[in-house]
Amino acid sequence: MNQKMSIQRVSASIGACLLVIASSSNGAITEVTDRYTIQTDIIPSQSVIENTLVPVGAFNSFSHIYKDITNTYKGHPSFLFQLKDDKNGERVELCSSFVTDKVAEKIPPQQLKDIIAARALGQHSSGHVTTGDTWVYEYGLWIPSSVGENSKGIISQWHGTPDRTTVVTPDKKTERLSLRSFVHDLLAKMYFEKSIGYDKKTRKPNGYFVDQDGYPPLSLQINNGWFYVLARDDMSRVTDKTDRINLRPPEKGPVSSPGKTKHVCIPYMVKLKDIPKDKWIDMKWEIVWSDWAKDGSKILDQGSIKLFMDGKPVFSWKGYLGNNNEFGTYFKYGIYKPGASGISIRLAGFRQYKLGKGTEQR
Incomplete structure (x- = not known):
């Protein structure tokens, strides 16, 4: 749901630093007050940021996105993301997946x-x-000096696009329904909260599950004094949210979930203190997402990741990468899952394109 609020001055304690942001009279720093749900909201074309991203997540006195035309990155305005703590909002991000009114x-x-x-x-x-x-x-990444050992958050992530008409039935069969059958037959007698199906009459779980998208197959994270990349695959066409697995530095993996539907590793980690602060870092990723059989029965090939920071190669990795879905992967940056002490991060200038094609893709 689109939410708007007019805030002229905001003070928030982020870590050990008191940040005071003012909406300047000349518009140099302005708060982004739109928030959208990309699964259900049709986005007004004028609300799309630089033709590539839309704002998602919480909007309250603890959660903010500021557009700043004074601290620019390669001619682009920067966006300062703030979450005060882990109790008043889970995310503030800009997202590359959306449908505008012109498309709708x-x-x-x-x-x-x-x-x-x-x-x-x-x-x-x-x-x-x-x-x-x-x-x-x-894109450009700016880590403020206030980000330290107690800071936590996912600051860039990629997500699979769920097939919302694929379900697992009570007898554990995976079925792909037509849009019409899913809405007019299935949803006539049940509803879903997240991935779990409930009978409309009894309001009790009925054994159905719908594809809700899994955990991010790739993310850049800050946690416990580490700056690191986490890579995953999810073998289930309808992701099983109960079969969980996570990994944190200094462990590298790979490790598998108890049900063997997910695998995770950390192909790159470095101490946060060794990452530059209060300056722009050029981030460039070259990624190949693993391909899957059309019926979702198996993974067909490995993917790969190359990361460059300020033009220098940081790491290169090959392995299974991505979620088992038909509709591809999209990007988000900002803050997700902050720690108790909150976090502030600045990002700018996102673009994505297919290598060798010479033109940007949206």
């Missing part, structure tokens, strides 16, 4: 209504990318 007006009205009922707008976004190709992601 080309979809027949009843079909659009069904898409929104299924929470499946993401399947119609041009922000997600294909498997098997090499995709380049570039």
Whole structure:
């Protein structure tokens, strides 16, 4: 749901630092007050930031995104993300997956209504990318000196696009339904909270599960004094949210979830104190997402990651990478899952393009 609030001055304690942000009279620093749910909201074209991103997450006195045209990155305004703690908001991010009003007006009205009922707008976004190709992601990262040993958060992440009409039935069969059948037959007698199905009459779980998207297959994180990259694969076409696995430095992995549906590793880690603060870092990723059989029965090949920081190669890795879905992967940056002490981060200038094509892709 779109939320708006006018805030002229905000004070928030982030870590050991008191940050005071003012909306300047000349508009040099302004708060981004829109927030959207990309699965169900049609985005006004004028709300899209630099034609590539839309704001998602919490908006309250503890959660902020500021646009700053004084601290720019390669001619782009920067965006300062703030979350005060882990109790008043889970995320503030800019997201590459969305459907604008101009795209939505080309979809027949009843079909659009069904898409929104299924929470499946993401399947119609041009922000997600294909498997098997090499995709380049570039942006600027600025880590304030207030970010330290107690700071925590995911500051860049990639997500799979769920197929909201694929379900697991009570007898453990995976079924792909048509949009019409999912909305007008299945949702006529049940509803879903997150991935779990509930009978409309009894309001009790009925044994159905819907694809809700899994954990991010790739993320850049800060935690416990480490700056690191976490890579995953998820073998289930309908992700099993109960089969969990995580990994934190100094452990590298790979490790598997108890049910063997997920695998995770940390291909790169460095102490946070060794990362430059209060300056722009050029971030460039070259990523190939693993390809999957069309029916979701198996993974077909390995993916790969290359990371460059300020033009220098940081690491190169190959392995299974991504979620088992048909609709590709999309990007977000900002803050997700802050620690109790909060975190502030600045990012700017995002673009993505297919390597060798010479043109940006949206």
